[in-house]
Amino acid sequence: MGSYSMPKYAVPLSALGTFIGGLYLLKDYMGGAKYTGEERLAGRTVVITGANTGIGKEVARDLARRGGRVIMACRDLDKCERARAEIVVETANRNIKCQLLDLASIGSIKAFAKAVNQNEKRLDILINNAGIMRCPKLLTEDGFEMQLGVNHLGHFLLTHLLLDKLKASAPSRIINVSSLAHSRGRINFEDLNSATTYNPAAAYEQSKLANVLFTLELAKRLKDTGVTCNAVNPGLVKTEIGRHLSVTKSYISSFLLFPFLWLMLKTPRQGAQTTLYAALDPNLAKVTGKYLSDCEEQALSEKVLDEAVVKRLWAISEKWTRIT
Numbered sequence: 360m361g362s363y364s365m366p367k368y369a370v371p372l373s374a375l376g377t378f379i380g381g382l383y384l385l386k387d388y389m390g391g392a393k394y395t396g397e398e399r400l401a402g403r404t405v406v407i408t409g410a411n412t413g414i415g416k417e418v419a420r421d422l423a424r425r426g427g428r429v430i431m432a433c434r435d436l437d438k439c440e441r442a443r444a445e446i447v448v449e450t451a452n453r454n455i456k457c458q459l460l461d462l463a464s465i466g467s468i469k470a471f472a473k474a475v476n477q478n479e480k481r482l483d484i485l486i487n488n489a490g491i492m493r494c495p496k497l498l499t500e501d502g503f504e505m506q507l508g509v510n511h512l513g514h515f516l517l518t519h520l521l522l523d524k525l526k527a528s529a530p531s532r533i534i535n536v537s538s539l540a541h542s543r544g545r546i547n548f549e550d551l552n553s554a555t556t557y558n559p560a561a562a563y564e565q566s567k568l569a570n571v572l573f574t575l576e577l578a579k580r581l582k583d584t585g586v587t588c589n590a591v592n593p594g595l596v597k598t599e600i601g602r603h604l605s606v607t608k609s610y611i612s613s614f615l616l617f618p619f620l621w622l623m624l625k626t627p628r629q630g631a632q633t634t635l636y637a638a639l640d641p642n643l644a645k646v647t648g649k650y651l652s653d654c655e656e657q658a659l660s661e662k663v664l665d666e667a668v669v670k671r672l673w674a675i676s677e678k679w680t681r682i683t
């Protein structure tokens with residue numbers, strides 16, 4: 360009987376295979392919790408802002424797969440149409456619509472809301488997802504610092520203008536996509552609009568904290584209406600949100616950071632899971648005013664729960680967006 364000898368490269372190859380397999384398992388683990396509910400959305404209507412890319416596009420794709428009418432509210436209709444076409448082909452749901460919404464313009468927000476209120480029979484889920492992060496100092500059409508204007512004030516106004524439709528369609532849900540960055544945020548009432556000094560990171564953190572504070576107060580005001588409102592942290596997700604960061608513009612740092620980022624960052628699909636959980640989970644039917652992360656509720660720090668700050672921000676937001 361001949362003796363069996365292992366090929367020379369068998370051990371290193373199997374070690375490499377185990378290492379790569381382990382890496383993918385770790386990557387999957389870092390991707391966080393998955394929403395596994397199988398709810399269908401036939402006959403229900405969803406508006407999602409910033410749905411042409413990133414997390415918003417993945418949420419739209421999933422909701423389309425469930426048979427819902429999905430209104431993709433985007434500022435660039437060409438990009439929106441490309442994303443819509445992809446989603447329609449993939450899900451065979453033709454009930455997907457692109458509608459112009461520029462959150463950096465009160466006029467555009469009003470026109471969008473008017474069209475939804477006039478043309479849509481119902482609105483079951485509003486997902487305030489669009490966002491801009493750490494951009495250079497820019498102003499919206501109405502003179503708001505861009506991150507505060509788009510991330511907070513734009514969604515604040517949009518939500519108010521769609522509230523009657525949401526109430527009439529109750530039970531309905533509002534989801535505000537915030538971030539862990541809210542916990543580093545401070546509402547700088549001395550210079551809310553960054554008129555004197557502008558720090559791109561602080562302005563983003565302030566806007567994401569504003570998302571959470573808006574959620575808390577809106578949930579209280581909507582008590583007993585059948586409309587819930589929760590905030591979501593999607594986690595760290597590889598999307599276009601970093602487009603203004605110098606690190607993403609440099610090929611060298613992108614190359615050096617690639618292994619770390621590949622492992623640490625969620626895919627957009629993974630980043631969509633907590634938003635889907637907030638929008639769909641039947642166990643959340645009556646849950647409101649909460650902060651959700653990795654498909655579960657997370658406690659907010661005392662700092663965030665300062666009632667005086669919540670009320671003051673609300674009053675200023677109403678005034679600046681001219682809500683009567």
Ligand SMILES: NC(=O)c1ccc[n+]([C@@H]2O[C@H](COP(=O)([O-])OP(=O)(O)OC[C@H]3O[C@@H](n4cnc5c(N)ncnc54)[C@H](OP(=O)(O)O)[C@@H]3O)[C@@H](O)[C@H]2O)c1
Nearest residue numbers: 409413414434461462463488489490538595596598599600
């Ligand atoms: N990615 C992360 O790690 C992470 C972490 C925590 C929280 N978040 C939050 O998740 C949300 C989605 O971000 P993402 O990561 O998916 O980023 P993204 O890929 O950059 O997508 C952002 C979306 O917002 C839209 N948008 C920006 N300005 C707008 C405006 N003025 N009017 C209407 N739409 C506008 C963008 O449209 P254009 O394509 O036309 O620019 C895009 O569709 C944001 O609220 C973000 O703060 C993300």
